[in-house]
Amino acid sequence: MTDGFDFGLGAQVPLSGAAGQTEPTHWLAAAAYRDDEVDKIKEADNDWHKTSVTPPRGPWAKIFRPNLGEAFSRAVIDRMLGAGRKPVIQSFGLEPQVVVEHCLAAHRIRRQRDMRLTAVMVVFGLLFLPGLLLWLAVFALRSNLGRREDKRAGLHATLLLVAVGVLAVLFLIKTPFHGFWAWYARAAVVAPVAGWYVAKQICERTARDLRERWSALLSGGGVGAKIPEAVPGSPGDAAEQIRKELARLSAEQQSNSAFYAGPKGILGMGTRWGSWHLAEELVSADPDKEFHPFRSWDVITAIQGGLGLLERTPINTGGFTKPSIKHWVVTHVGENATEVSRPSGTDVENYTVKTHAVQEICNRQQFGSGDRHYLGVQWTLWDGQLVITMMITVTLLHNTLRIEVTGHALGPVHGLFNQKPAAKEKQVAKAVKFWETRTVKLPLVDADEVVRLAARAPLTWYPPLLHWLGGKIALPEPFGLRHAWAQQPWRHRFMADDALRAATPVLRVVHAAALKTLEENGVDVTKFGSRSSALSGAVQDVGPKKADLYDA
Template sequence: MTTLDMTPGAQIPRTDAGPQTAGTQAISSVAYRDITLEEGAGKLAGTTAKKGRFALFAPNFGEAWSKALISRTLGGDRKPLVPSFGLDTRQIVEHCLAAEEIRTTRDRQLSTVSVVTGLLCLPGTLVWLGAFQLRAWLRRDNPKNAAAYGAVVLALVVGLAALLAIKPPAGGILGLYLRVVLLAPVIGWFLARRIVERTAADLRARWLSLAEGNAVAATVPMAVPRDDLDKKAADLRAKLGRLDSEQETNVQHYAGPKGILGAGRRWGEWKLIDTLRPAEGQIDFRQFHPWDLVRKISGHLKSLGISEVANSGMPGVRVKQWVVLEVGESADEISRPGNADMDGDHMRDFAVQAIADKQTFAGGPRHYLATQFITHDGKLVLTFTVTVVLLANTLNITVAGYALGPIDGFFGDKPKDKEKSVAKTFRFWEERTVKLRLIDNDEVVRQAVRAPFYRMPGLLSWLGGGLGLPEPFGFRHTWAGQPWGTRTMADNALNASHPVLAAVHTATLEFLAEHDLDTERAFKGRAAGLKAEAQGNRPFKVDQYDA
């Protein structure tokens, strides 16, 4: 009995995938942001703020984000990354390195100021730091009265400084030292403030330009070897190069209801199933392997960019041969085979063909023929997969549609001026909004305290905390939504399915005819039903089986 089952189921953009700069620039802007760690982690799903020992050493979100991404993507013996289609991951990491270099330059200058005005007058510095740490504790434990308590604490320190400057308890050199011991840190604070404000303005300008979609170069001089002996720079350049190659891996992972990591959930599925019979007048048909049919279908899918009607070809068609491994929905890491079948992160062609021809009923990795379109300036990633299965003389061809929509709106946020509402001078019952300085006293102290530890990131993280990233980590899949909330994106997903299905169907009929297989009674006679069913497709959650 024959059956037919059909259910709807960069800094330098890559030229084969079409423009994809919008998402890259938006995510890159996070490296330059100066919002608090708690604010950023609370807005971005999957990220966690790791608390440190002392509030004064806490990083802001941009600092924590840059360090976390650099460690995760360039660290030694790191776990594999989930591909981020539609993004230039190398450019994102280079912006993190550029932001780190800007902050490192700032920290070197602050360290000099801290040594001259802070370390040489250590007793006075400790008194001031204790006052600011006390203010931080009061703000955390009693936010309503924190301002009043903090003012009292600072007033006491200022009074002590004035008392020592006017009438020190000792004479001679010690007396002179006591006169300046609490005043020198104030001079250091003034110099540090100028350095911090200058750097903050530079970082905010880069944040704004990237968030608005403008091109901002990520200068990474530490990745350019100065000579043949510069192993550190050569190693960094090699790690950045691996990011590019890893994004082109042909080994993917299916995580249950999450779909293919990096490509999204299935929103539609179409099946063409029938028993193979020799064509009329033929005793038998020519033998073939699934890979032979896959190659035929692949050739037709690659021609989707060509059309006899002007301006109607599908732009940026990418046809790939994937090997898909299964991982649990709650898996916190992925892995790729480490045998002779692999060439780095890429499985060799002969191994891919062997998996395509292998009987997969018993389990194991499976072969997917993937066709991908990246549209809307990289905001929408559409993926259609084709699987060819031969079981008990029955040919089963499945086409599934996956969609990954725009990234979280948090990445598009622009810097805002710091403001505060205060009562009017005369009409005290009314309020007015005043702009505050970009950098306040607490921020100057925080950066000045952190600066001397810039060469010890591990200790700095222990003291101030950091940022935890979601796993398995990819730059996009965790923070991307579905396209169905945007009319044009939904239309693109639905419209793209029709030519893909038509190409698969045409290739299948041609292949069957070439191998002396019946197409009239089996596949060709049901073409009308296939087209009618495809025209009524609607997105739904295939992987949750709730249609």
């Protein structure tokens, strides 16, 4: 399918729009600015989607490892904007484009830092390569010692650095070389240390900026993601490609095609927790003549009209918020699918299946292979943290009409993403009153972190090599920003209540609209009414079940 987007040359700086300022958007966007250990992201895994972290190539390559923000932003940019990328699953309850823009902004800030660090490495490191390699080896060994679980490991790491420092001073005083090489050897020992001090100032300034943005997003601030590199200067340049991929991402977010992954439920909507069926024989109300012919689409259209009135109530008690009602074309992809393929052809425009094709699927593809049609009514609640979706499908097989209503619920984004930056400090014993402790502030960027950033900086110009050496994050597939790290809502009492309460009125509206359509077409609705009343009573005791796990 060709991209059907309009790419005018109106140059503008993309900013985080106010429409996407929901909690999940802020939480995931803030991850791009974090400075935690990269392995921490595994804490956010759920039952169905696992994030893997590729380890460094070896103990010596740990100096090239990324932190969480570096790995997350790079992984999201490559997955969402990379050339030839796979389709992306919709992220209900958040704005994926805003998250990607913050990832680009964070990457840009780090790229500017790395440009300065690369210059420092050239002046203070590359020109004095023997000394640089020696100091890097010392810090790599010190880092490995400090990460051991042995209680004395930290002391050994400190003693190692002190010992090397003493040897360096002795070498400066009495070097075995003479003439030019003596002075070069001294400079090779001193220059990397001076470069480390300059690099530390650069790293601290950038770390302070990143932490302020991280904190501002989680505090609800309106910090914008400025990405001037996405402003095209001429057709065909890199900025034009970024802008095109952002537009493609927005179009995929609005797509009406979804994917059923077995027990995982509909990707992006969550697992199916409840299912209610109304199936009865179609019999004419008048024995002397047949009922009027009708199609599944006629019933679905009537149900859609009834669902549009859900927010209205005869009693002014608040009630439902305005729902999103949409026709969906659902494709089965299997539980272990690693990618999806969106519909294509003349019946698809901007990843959206046209109305006449949706109607044809609704009326024709009810048995056997092919996509299926669902009418979805969806609420995004709790500032985007809860997404409730009720899916309705109507089938006509022989003389039997079957109406099925299923409930899907997508819970909040994992709390890991809502952790604000912790102050760098530690508790130490007082010198005199040793039984008491005091808080000591630590540097925002310690010595090991400066060395890590400086060593990585020259390699950021070629990410594949950096990923091969230091590792990276592998995102779960099929990937969507929301469902990859969403939790079940059932542990949150009020969220669970909201999901369960929505089922009863939706089920009754669906049945009422369907019965009215049947009556208008001359169908005897006696059995349908009895069955509907039974279901209406059963749904009073509705509870979450694993509706997609069949005991067979």
